[in-house]
Amino acid sequence: MGKRFKVACVQLNSGQSVKKNLDQTLKYLTKAVKLDANLILTPEITNIVSLNQKHLLKETYPEKNDPFLKKIKEFAKNNSVWVVLGSIIVKDKNESLYNRSYLISNKGVIISKYDKIHMFDAIISSKEFYKESSIFTAGKKVKIGQTPWGKVGLSICYDMRFPELYRSQVAGGAKIISIPSAFTVTTGKAHWHTLLKARAIESGCYVFAPAQCGQNTPKRKTYGHSLIVSPYGKILKEKMSGTGIITCKINMDEVDNIRKNMPSYQSKLLKRTIS
Numbered sequence: 376m377g378k379r380f381k382v383a384c385v386q387l388n389s390g391q392s393v394k395k396n397l398d399q400t401l402k403y404l405t406k407a408v409k410l411d412a413n414l415i416l417t418p419e420i421t422n423i424v425s426l427n428q429k430h431l432l433k434e435t436y437p438e439k440n441d442p443f444l445k446k447i448k449e450f451a452k453n454n455s456v457w458v459v460l461g462s463i464i465v466k467d468k469n470e471s472l473y474n475r476s477y478l479i480s481n482k483g484v485i486i487s488k489y490d491k492i493h494m495f496d497a498i499i500s501s502k503e504f505y506k507e508s509s510i511f512t513a514g515k516k517v518k519i520g521q522t523p524w525g526k527v528g529l530s531i532c533y534d535m536r537f538p539e540l541y542r543s544q545v546a547g548g549a550k551i552i553s554i555p556s557a558f559t560v561t562t563g564k565a566h567w568h569t570l571l572k573a574r575a576i577e578s579g580c581y582v583f584a585p586a587q588c589g590q591n592t593p594k595r596k597t598y599g600h601s602l603i604v605s606p607y608g609k610i611l612k613e614k615m616s617g618t619g620i621i622t623c624k625i626n627m628d629e630v631d632n633i634r635k636n637m638p639s640y641q642s643k644l645l646k647r648t649i650s
Contacts, residue, residue, distance in 0.1 A: 379625065
């Protein structure tokens with residue numbers, strides 16, 4: 376396929392019903408294929424939005440038996456399209472829950488998978504606070520995956536506040552960064568655009584950030600504003616509100632050009648011994 380392709384970021388309003396979320400996801404994946412997308416990305420927690428541990432354990436599956444994941448793999452194969460399933464909640468045999476992202480090839484094969492490392496343990500206000508570490512098991516490994524257009528660094532939402540993660544991915548050859556999210560409205564208004572542009576600029580990578588939006592549950596509302604950002608930090612496309620799709624034609628030569636002209640991704644400090 377060379378260095379040019381079309382990317383699509385899907386903006387969803389996932390809720391507490393896995394079946395309804397799957398129907399919504401397949402609907403927009405199908406629309407993205409009709410728009411000739413080669414790579415499609417979905418948001419964080421595509422399969423279910425809930426912070427109730429008992430509810431999550433009841434509604435989710437181990438990876439090998441997960442019907443949601445199976446359907447997305449089948450879709451990728453049947454439509455010959457690459458998919459970053461932003462994240463779904465899966466559980467292991469010990470009933471530990473993981474927030475996991477998947478890079479799936481156009482053959483329906485999982486190329487890489489990543490468990491969210493940085494848990495969103497944050498106090499937004501006296502009425503809004505989160506402690507993901509009480510529900511999910513944090514990942515431990517930085518992951519990238521090969522596509523026909525270059526390596527993709529996998530991450531999830533709150534990870535974007537930790538630039539060292541992306542430095543590690545760039546060191547491993549990443550030229551695209553995936554940041555599927557379910558951002559709060561408060562932090563979204565304050566930080567969303569700034570953080571994503573910063574991650575693109577400092578890494579010299581394209582940043583693809585599909586997002587959850589709207590009232591997902593009675594107690595959870597997300598920011599939306601899915602973004603496609605150039606390696607220079609320019610916002611190429613944005614879906615401000617509501618469910619839907621944004622697409623953009625990508626030329627990977629831009630990564631090489633930006634890095635050649637402004638090689639800030641090559642940190643000399645990372646090569647030095649701290650004393």
